[in-house]
Amino acid sequence: MTKTFQRRTLITMAAACLVAATPAWAQSSSPLRVILPVGPGSGVDTIIRAAQNALSKALGGQSVVIENLPGAGGITGTSALVKAAPDGNTVAFISNNHAVNPSVFKTMPYDSLNDITPISVVGGSPFVLVVNPAKVPAKNVKEMQALLKAKPGSFNMGSSGNGTIIHLAGEMFVDALGVQVQHVPYKGMGPMLTDIIGGQVEFGAAAVPAAQGHLASGRLKAIGVMGKQRVASLPDVPTIAEQGFPDVDISGWFAVVGPKGLPAAQVERLHKGVVAAFNDPEVKAAMAKQDNVINPTTPDVAVKFLKSEQDRYARLVTKANIKLD
Known part of the structure; x- marks a missing residue:
């Protein structure tokens, strides 16, 4: 057996051992x-x-x-x-x-x-509290609180579904304001926003990307950002915490x-x-x-x-x- 053959044999064996030792997931x-x-x-x-x-x-x-x-x-x-x-x-x-x-x-x-x-x-992803501007003429959270308190249970809050994070965000908001509203669950954020625009419900929490186009067109109005920081695309919209309600912090x-x-x-x-x-x-x-x-x-x-x-x-x-x- 030549030295060259022996060397090739050892290299082949080493390679085989390396393959055997390599975890199966790496070869998948x-x-x-x-x-x-x-x-x-x-x-x-x-x-x-x-x-x-x-x-x-x-x-x-x-x-x-x-x-x-x-x-x-x-x-x-x-x-x-x-x-x-x-x-x-x-x-x-x-x-x-x-x-x-x-x-x-x-x-x-x-x-x-x-x-x-x-x-x-x-x-x-940031959440924002949006309203139908024709149904909710409030410009900020304090004005909205006064409006909702004046007519307990008369306003409808939409959500993307019962028990969803958008529902919880809305509940966090109304609890912080100490107001009573009617909850109307939808099968998704899209239908909810459509009905806020249409006036079937007056307000709700929404993910900013889903609401951006409607906010730009004026069909929806943002009352406040629901997290701790303002949103780059909505620089003039303060957080709800900034407006005196620090317990509202959800995104x-x-x-x-x-x-x-x-x-x-x-x-x-x-x-x-x-x-x-x-x-x-x-x-x-x-x-x-x-x-x-x-x-x-x-x-x-x-x-x-x-x-x-x-x-x-x-x-x-x-x-x-x-x-x-």
């Missing part, structure tokens, strides 16, 4: 399945689709397939996630309703905290999570991919256009955040006496 040619527990065209859907190509690139060319599985306030989609294999090829892009659902549904088919693996809370957020038992190496790989994707210049520009604030957290911070949000919403649901069958 499967696409990354991103489950959205919401319908197409929603704010969360728009956000992840803007980052789809950048995420594929950040994951070394792994294709990214987005699958909308709406229903039951997000439970349908998240149920599919928790049943998926923890192999790094399935994640979900969730939002506030994930943390709200345990408090508004009597039973849940999964544990919202323990049956998932948080990867990152990617960022947030949308979106996060990437995997199924329970996701290996640490996969969590790290996916986290790095998410951070890189949302730092892509084109993605950052798209997020800024929608007034989304991008600041991806670490997995550890995401775990603590989801727990704190679930606890916070539980208190709000109890206070507002929101119940779903």
